[in-house]
Amino acid sequence: MERPLEAKIRNRTRPSPDAGAPIGVFDSGIGGLTVVRALRRRLPGESIVYFGDPARFPYGTKSADTILRFAVEDAGFLLSRGVKLVIVACHSASSSALPELERRLPVPVLGVVEPGARAAVRVTKSNRIAVIGTSATIASGAYEQAIRRLKRNVEIIAKPTPLFVSLAEEGWLDNDVAEAVARRYLAGLADEGIDTLLLGCTHFPLLARVIGRVLGPAVALVDSAEETAASAEELLVGQGLLSPGGPARHRFYLSDLAPNFQTVGERFLGEPMGEVVRASVGDAPVAECQGPGVRGRGPGYDPRSRITGFQRRKR
Numbered sequence: 511m512e513r514p515l516e517a518k519i520r521n522r523t524r525p526s527p528d529a530g531a532p533i534g535v536f537d538s539g540i541g542g543l544t545v546v547r548a549l550r551r552r553l554p555g556e557s558i559v560y561f562g563d564p565a566r567f568p569y570g571t572k573s574a575d576t577i578l579r580f581a582v583e584d585a586g587f588l589l590s591r592g593v594k595l596v597i598v599a600c601h602s603a604s605s606s607a608l609p610e611l612e613r614r615l616p617v618p619v620l621g622v623v624e625p626g627a628r629a630a631v632r633v634t635k636s637n638r639i640a641v642i643g644t645s646a647t648i649a650s651g652a653y654e655q656a657i658r659r660l661k662r663n664v665e666i667i668a669k670p671t672p673l674f675v676s677l678a679e680e681g682w683l684d685n686d687v688a689e690a691v692a693r694r695y696l697a698g699l700a701d702e703g704i705d706t707l708l709l710g711c712t713h714f715p716l717l718a719r720v721i722g723r724v725l726g727p728a729v730a731l732v733d734s735a736e737e738t739a740a741s742a743e744e745l746l747v748g749q750g751l752l753s754p755g756g757p758a759r760h761r762f763y764l765s766d767l768a769p770n771f772q773t774v775g776e777r778f779l780g781e782p783m784g785e786v787v788r789a790s791v792g793d794a795p796v797a798e799c800q801g802p803g804v805r806g807r808g809p810g811y812d813p814r815s816r817i818t819g820f821q822r823r824k825r
Contacts, residue, residue: 543779556746674717688717
């Protein structure tokens with residue numbers, strides 16, 4: 511049976527990106543840096559361009575049309591930086607904008623929902639899976655739909671755990687407060703007979719230790735960030751797009767630089783961020799654009815999709 515990712519590779523007929531180009535990652539804030547962290551561990555030779563949009567955060571409270579518009583603008587910015595692959599690290603955008611991004615963009619596109627769902631289905635033995643995420647992600651039903659597309663006879667318990675986001679950003683990852691919140695949210699899940707918990711938010715891997723302690727060793731934790739990095743490696747290998755070598759260069763762009771952005775960002779990334787550039791995305795269309803990471807710029811390429819303003823910050 512052909513896997514979904516293999517079908518995407520087989521069916522893509524657009525121009526091949528340059529293997530030496532960077533990977534692009536975007537998120538509505540800085541939580542997507544956990545995906546960057548996983549990519550850097552798995553693919554140390556790959557350069558990465560990250561765009562976070564805290565100025566318009568959160569996406570999950572916006573309409574589907576607005577989320578799509580934001581996602582298109584974010585992806586257009588990454589294309590203007592010459593990326594060969596776009597990873598949608600925002601769960602809200604992955605849930606509602608991914609099909610349209612796949613149709614519009616001239617490079618491969620990956621979301622965070624399908625890789626996590628595939629891993630959860632692979633790991634479970636009891637066919638009882640729990641999913642935790644923000645209220646918007648759980649309300650969308652995206653993970654349940656993705657899991658059931660892969661395996662129908664699965665019982666899924668979906669539970670919103672929004673305070674985990676605040677705990678992660680505050681740095682309260684493994685203290686009495688984090689454990690009390692985890693016990694309040696997760697009480698009863700183990701009694702439901704689950705053997706797999708899918709961490710359906712890019713913030714949640716930071717809380718894996720306390721979550722694992724509350725649920726016990728019988729419940730496996732699935733990290734959507736790690737699984738997305740694994741899918742990115744599979745896709746790059748399948749399309750012959752692995753970096754040919756040379757030093758990796760990472761660039762970080764944010765739409766707003768809050769006073770604590772460096773501290774919080776480095777907590778998610780797991781190491782110093784270095785230079786961070788404040789960038790504003792334009793509203794240029796990216797329907798058929800060909801960024802610098804694709805051989806040959808088509809007539810649809812619009813330089814207005816580049817940043818319209820920037821401010822550099824160093825640690």
